[in-house]
Each structure stands twice: as structure tokens, then as C-alpha cells.
Amino acid sequence: MQPIARPRADLVDLLDRVLDRGLVLEADVIVCLAGVPLIGIRLRAALAGVETMVRHGLMGEWDQGIRQASRTDRTVAAAIPVPTVRPRLEHLPALQVADD
Amino acid sequence: MEHPTQQALEPATSAPPSRELEGLYVYCIGPLVEGGSLGAIGIEGREVLAIECNRFTAAVHSCDAHPYESRDAEVVASWVMAHHRVVNAAWSRYGTVLPLTFNTIIKAQPGGDARANLAEWLESERETLNAKLEALAGRAEYALQLFWEPRLVMKQMARSDPELMRLQEESRAKPRGAAYMHRQRLESLLKRKTEAAVEAECRALHGRLSRWVDDVRIERPRGESGQSQMLMNLSCLVPASQVHDLEAELSSVCEREGFSARLVGPLPPYSFC
Numbered sequence: 001m002q003p004i005a006r007p008r009a010d011l012v013d014l015l016d017r018v019l020d021r022g023l024v025l026e027a028d029v030i031v032c033l034a035g036v037p038l039i040g041i042r043l044r045a046a047l048a049g050v051e052t053m054v055r056h057g058l059m060g061e062w063d064q065g066i067r068q069a070s071r072t073d074r075t076v077a078a079a080i081p082v083p084t085v086r087p088r089l090e091h092l093p094a095l096q097v098a099d100d
Numbered sequence: 101m102e103h104p105t106q107q108a109l110e111p112a113t114s115a116p117p118s119r120e121l122e123g124l125y126v127y128c129i130g131p132l133v134e135g136g137s138l139g140a141i142g143i144e145g146r147e148v149l150a151i152e153c154n155r156f157t158a159a160v161h162s163c164d165a166h167p168y169e170s171r172d173a174e175v176v177a178s179w180v181m182a183h184h185r186v187v188n189a190a191w192s193r194y195g196t197v198l199p200l201t202f203n204t205i206i207k208a209q210p211g212g213d214a215r216a217n218l219a220e221w222l223e224s225e226r227e228t229l230n231a232k233l234e235a236l237a238g239r240a241e242y243a244l245q246l247f248w249e250p251r252l253v254m255k256q257m258a259r260s261d262p263e264l265m266r267l268q269e270e271s272r273a274k275p276r277g278a279a280y281m282h283r284q285r286l287e288s289l290l291k292r293k294t295e296a297a298v299e300a301e302c303r304a305l306h307g308r309l310s311r312w313v314d315d316v317r318i319e320r321p322r323g324e325s326g327q328s329q330m331l332m333n334l335s336c337l338v339p340a341s342q343v344h345d346l347e348a349e350l351s352s353v354c355e356r357e358g359f360s361a362r363l364v365g366p367l368p369p370y371s372f373c
Contacts, residue, residue, distance in 0.1 A: 018180045
């Protein structure tokens, strides 16, 4: 069996997690930024993917599905709604169907 | 406005006696353990202290009560990596932590100090925080990314699907004009069949994930890398006891020609607190 890649987390792996995730402390003693924070915007733009194979919005139901399934019964995979992965190939050049 | 640099925060030797910094940058909250210094591993090399606070431990550094802001990508990158370095160090040391989002700075109120505010918040959120810490104990976050190489997968499909193989044979026997139209239809069918097969593969993998994963968050797939395209990008909360089996499952998926996977972790549970 081929081992899968197990790299260390890089900046791209950490960027959204550190900037957008984590516990949000909601209290009036927190220093807040006025308006849209500038931090990270340019960095994220530079690292953004050029093309996505799966439309994020369509997968929300799937996301909620597995969360619900995990909460209720970890073994009931069938309860998870059908995912809506849409791998798209329209950007590929014409194919050589016959064998090389 | 740029956040003051470390040099600006630390008074020069000729300056008046140092004033009490009025902010507390909080990296993460953990269960109560012995406090102390985690070293000068914080943002801009600040010394990070593990402080015992209301039966929790908080990894913090003292700073001005002003958020970190920058338009410089390299500066932001260094802050992000430093934030992670601290959270990761605390996580290794305490076993479980709740990472706080970047730029969580508690300010002092007139006549008080930031630490008192932190203690007050921890007290008010005690039950919630304890429940989260308990739920995350023994679990880690992993980034799970599945890739495919469309050309390889399509070639495999063209060579193995009976209908496509029959149509290829028919195409070869047709006159040039008709063969062109026939091949156009053949390519369209090949794409549809490949898409359906890959979608089915993703559904199947997702269906099996709940055997090893407590929670999943779907991320936006990133761009192409060489011939590979990212098909799925997930954040998974995985019990330590299930990591080996999850890895074996991914290896099994990757035995199919044209598929590969990347499993990054263990990471502190940024996405699940």
C-alpha cells in the first residue's frame, strides 16, 4: 500500500485557521479593529487558488450532514445526505481518447 | 496603522521607567497546569507566559492595547506562524487547548488590568470552556486533501469502460467526417462518465469518513498543482486512536491510478472550537 503524503503544515494550511478560526472572545474588553481588518487580505489573495474543482456553496448541506451524523450516530454513514461534488472537466483541452 | 514594533514597545535605556503594558494578547486557553514561560516564541519574539487564571491556563504576551495590522504579506505571515508556534507549543504541553482567533487582545479598563478582565471572562464562560476542552481531549485537527489527475483518470476510464471501448472501435471504422462527429460525442461521454465516477468516489470516501472522524468541515479547494487538481479539502477532527485507520483508508483510495491525498496534522483544533 502506498503511503500518503504527511507533510508539515505550511503557511497556506495555517492562514485561514489562525486568522478566521479559533475561539472568538466576545466581550467589551477586547480590542477591536474598526471596519474591515486589513490583515491578511493581500496575503490570502496571493495564495488563493486559481481554479476550484468543487463549488464551496453546494457542499454546505453535505457539511451539515456529516456534522449531524457525527453527533447522532458515528456509524450511520447512510444518514448523510448525498454530497454534491461536481468535478468539472470543461476547462480541459480536447482529449486523445484512443490509447497512446 | 501599523502595530508598534517590538523595539517601539520596549523602552530604550534612556527612556523613563517602563510602564505597564495595557493589553494581553491571548493565544489559547487550556486546563489548569503549572504556569511559567513558554519562551520568546510569540509574535515579534515576545516572551509568552502561561498564566494560571481562574482554574484555566492562558498562553499570553503583554502588549499595547492595539491590534496587529499590516499590509505587508511577509509581516502577516510571520505573525501567523508565530501564533501557531505558540498554540502548538501549549497544545503539546497541556494536551488540550482552545486556540483563540488571531488578534485577541484583552485591554485593561481604567483602574484595572487586562489579567483581571481575562479572569472575569474565563469565570463567566467556565462551563462552556470546560465542555469544549472535554470534547476536544484526545483529538486533533487534520487537513485532508484529495487530489486527482484528470488525464490519468480519463485514460483509465477510456481503457476500462466497455461502452467507451466499443465506441472507440466504431469510431475507427467510420469515414473521416462521420468519425469526427462520433469522436466529439465519445469525448463528451468520456467526460461525463469520468465526472460521475469521481463524484461517486468522493461520495464513497465521505460516507466512510464518519467511521474515523468525529467532525468535518468542508473547505474551499485550492488551485491546481502541476497536473493534479484538488478535489476535496476537509478539516477533520480525529481521535488519536483513529488516525492510523484513516491514513490506511486514504492509502487505499490512492491506490487507484490518478488519485493522491495529503494528510496534514496533527494540528491544534482551530476549526472545532
